[in-house]
Amino acid sequence: MAEVVIVESPAAAGALVADQIARLIAGRPDAVLGLATGSTPLPLYQALQTRLADVDVSQVRGFALDEYVGIDIEHPESYRSVITREVVEPLGLDPERIRVPNGSLDGIEHAGADYEAAIDAAGGIDLQILGIGTDGHIGFNEQGSSFASRTRIKTLTEQTRADNARFFDSIDDVPMHCITQGLGTILRARHLVLLAFGEGKAQAVAEAVEGPVSAFCPGSAIQLHEHVTVVVDEAAASRLKLADYYRHSYANKPAWQGL
Ligand code: F6R
Numbered sequence: 010m011a012e013v014v015i016v017e018s019p020a021a022a023g024a025l026v027a028d029q030i031a032r033l034i035a036g037r038p039d040a041v042l043g044l045a046t047g048s049t050p051l052p053l054y055q056a057l058q059t060r061l062a063d064v065d066v067s068q069v070r071g072f073a074l075d076e077y078v079g080i081d082i083e084h085p086e087s088y089r090s091v092i093t094r095e096v097v098e099p100l101g102l103d104p105e106r107i108r109v110p111n112g113s114l115d116g117i118e119h120a121g122a123d124y125e126a127a128i129d130a131a132g133g134i135d136l137q138i139l140g141i142g143t144d145g146h147i148g149f150n151e152q153g154s155s156f157a158s159r160t161r162i163k164t165l166t167e168q169t170r171a172d173n174a175r176f177f178d179s180i181d182d183v184p185m186h187c188i189t190q191g192l193g194t195i196l197r198a199r200h201l202v203l204l205a206f207g208e209g210k211a212q213a214v215a216e217a218v219e220g221p222v223s224a225f226c227p228g229s230a231i232q233l234h235e236h237v238t239v240v241v242d243e244a245a246a247s248r249l250k251l252a253d254y255y256r257h258s259y260a261n262k263p264a265w266q267g268l
Contacts, residue, residue, distance in 0.1 A: 011203075011218055011237035012268070013255035015246045019206045022240040023052035026138070026202055027060040029238075029268040033136055034061070039068035041128075043137030043190075044107070046073065046091045049204050050138050058099050069102055070131055072124075074139070074148040075189035076112035078162060086176045087112070110160060110188040120188055121160040128160075128194065137198035141205050144168050145213045145226035149189035154227045158191030192230045201237045202268070203228070205245040214241055215248035238268045 016022045033040045044050075076088045084090060089109045097104050108127055111120040128134060139147050144166065150158065151166050165173075165187055174180040195201065205214045217228030218239055231237045246252050 011231055011234075011239045012259070013218060013239045013241065013246070013249065013251075014259050014268070015241055015243060015252060015256055018242060019049075019052040019204075020056070022204055022206070022242065023054075023056035024060075025268070026053050026204070026238075026240060027056035029202070030057060030136060031060045031064060032267060034064055034066065034069060037135065038065060039070060040135045041131050041133065042069065042071045043134040043139075043195075043198050044071050044073045044092055044096055045138045045140045045204075046075070046088045046095070047140045049140035049206060051095065052206075053138065053204065054095050054099065061100055066100060066102055069106065071096070071102065071107040072128055072131070072134060072190075073107075073109040074137075074195075075187050076110040077184035078112045078117060078186035078188055079114050080112060080184050082113070110190075112188050117162065117188070121162065124160040124188075124190070125194065128197075134198035136200045136202060137195055139195070139201060139203040139231075141203060141210060141213050141217060141228045142169055143172060143209055143213055145216055145228045147192070147203070147217075147228045147230070148195060149187040150192050150195075150227040150230075152227060153224050154192055156196070156224065156230050156233065157193040159194050160188065160190050162186055162188050192227055196230060196234055199236065200268075201231055201234050203231060203237065203239045204241070205239070206242045208244040208247065210241075210245045211248040214239070214245050215250070219250055 080087045170183040216226040222229045
């Protein structure tokens with residue numbers, strides 16, 4: 010079962026997970042982080058700026074979850090640009106050590122296999138940061154994605170394109186395809202940390218954490234992993250049947266265990 014931690018605000022979630030990442034880097038200076046984009050991880054990235062200010066992060070490595078296919082890499086909403094702007098520059102990471110799937114049409118046939126090889130060569134991902142879509146997707150693994158899938162091209166659903174239209178001038182500008190770590194790729198990371206905030210994510214969180222394990226809710230794949238931490242605010246936790254148990258169990262958790 011995933012550990013569910015219910016916090017009072019996105020900022021509190023960011024601080025909690027930033028502490029865990031700082032501990033990870035203290036023990037392993039070349040730790041490999043899995044990096045999500047979107048709105049959800051922003052409070053975490055903000056908290057990391059403070060938490061890592063005096064930490065040597067020069068060896069830290071990172072792999073983004075996904076990228077749009079066919080988008081100009083210089084486009085402000087390409088995930089390469091977003092990761093550079095929100096993570097690499099503010100945290101002072103070495104850009105050479107941070108990879109994003111290659112969504113360029115040139116070489117797209119082998120971009121997935123190349124990305125998998127790069128993750129393997131890095132020794133795998135230590136801590137994978139995840140958000141969740143309103144339809145339950147993680148990464149860009151839309152409903153029906155195989156639990157064994159690896160990094161590959163996917164077609165975005167119209168719901169995801171509509172959700173992401175806020176980053177573009179109109180929904181027509183949101184790319185139709187993406188390249189994303191697969192559910193099988195995500196499940197190979199050593200620790201999954203899924204963040205979700207707001208009422209709009211409550212149903213997806215409930216289905217991912219407490220619903221049946223099903224490709225209908227790709228986020229439910231986390232139930233197959235042995236080390237998962239789900240950090241949610243009260244609104245995103247509002248449909249969890251076992252919320253009181255999660256609160257009780259976290260309140261009584263030995264401090265030495267960390268997340
Ligand atoms: C982003 C990603 C997606 C988002 C999800 C939620 O790299 O893989 O799964 O985490 O679409 O997006 P936000 O956080 O913007 O609500």
